[in-house]
Amino acid sequence: xxxxxxxxxxxxxxxxxxxAHRNPEDVTLIAxxxxxxxEAARVLVDSGIxxxxxxxxxxxxxxxxxxxxxxxxxxxxxxxxQRRKVKSIINEIDFFHALDSLSLxxxxxxxxxxxxxxxxxxxxxxxxxxxxxxxxxxxxxxxQLSSFTNIKIVGLMTMAPHGANEQELHDIFxxxxxxxxxxxxxxxxxxxxxxxxxxxxxxxxxxxxxxxTFIRIGTALFKDA
Ligand SMILES: *Cc1c(COP(=O)(O)O)cnc(C)c1O
Numbered sequence: 001x002x003x004x005x006x007x008x009x010x011x012x013x014x015x016x017x018x019x020a021h022r023n024p025e026d027v028t029l030i031a032x033x034x035x036x037x038x039e040a041a042r043v044l045v046d047s048g049i050x051x052x053x054x055x056x057x058x059x060x061x062x063x064x065x066x067x068x069x070x071x072x073x074x075x076x077x078x079x080x081x082q083r084r085k086v087k088s089i090i091n092e093i094d095f096f097h098a099l100d101s102l103s104l105x106x107x108x109x110x111x112x113x114x115x116x117x118x119x120x121x122x123x124x125x126x127x128x129x130x131x132x133x134x135x136x137x138x139x140x141x142x143x144q145l146s147s148f149t150n151i152k153i154v155g156l157m158t159m160a161p162h163g164a165n166e167q168e169l170h171d172i173f174x175x176x177x178x179x180x181x182x183x184x185x186x187x188x189x190x191x192x193x194x195x196x197x198x199x200x201x202x203x204x205x206x207x208x209x210x211x212x213t214f215i216r217i218g219t220a221l222f223k224d225a
Pocket of ligand 1: 032034055078079159200201202216217218219220
């Protein structure tokens with residue numbers, strides 16, 4: 001049952017926060033609904049979930065339409081976004097988690113009718129198949145975004161490689177935390193960078209220990225749905 005899964009995840013968040021001496025209110029649970037239909041998403045919303053994520057533009061718009069009676073929801077686009085699709089989605093979402101190029105930033109800036117809260121995606125592990133800016137390039141990449149007045153960098157995001165062990169996960173997430181702190185301390189007007197989007201079904205307790213403020217959970221919510 002989705003509601004049982006949700007209860008377990010909430011408990012696990014509480015436990016990880018207690019272990020790390022963190023306030024659970026500082027960790028936002030984003031439900032990733034990409035593998036389920038709108039009715040399953042509605043069950044979560046009725047159980048108190050307010051943050052929903054999709055990785056595809058068309059699926060996000062569909063869920064938004066189906067749940068249009070729920071006006072308080074926050075919508076996250078977590079997948080990579082093609083420039084030609086920016087126009088159709090960017091003003092419909094609250095957060096974009098996968099900013100990883102200047103050309104995409106330029107397109108977002110051009111199409112935005114409001115300030116768009118973005119996470120810069122970082123490829124910590126250096127896997128060639130992964131999207132994201134390399135850690136060495138983060139500082140200069142973020143500096144170059146300052147001319148885009150419609151873009152606000154709220155934080156950094158990463159995806160840990162599949163099959164990483166616990167020590168590797170701690171290492172990856174703590175490195176993202178250090179990068180985020182470095183940007184935050186520059187107190188850039190366009191990049192407050194106070195947030196960390198890291199942690200998925202298999203690794204969120206470790207991500208919370210390392211300072212995550214937004215965890216993106218799919219499978220663990222819907223494993224038997
Ligand atoms: C699918 C997805 C998630 C959720 O992953 P689970 O392992 O199912 O929890 C999180 N982040 C991104 C970017 C995703 O594409």
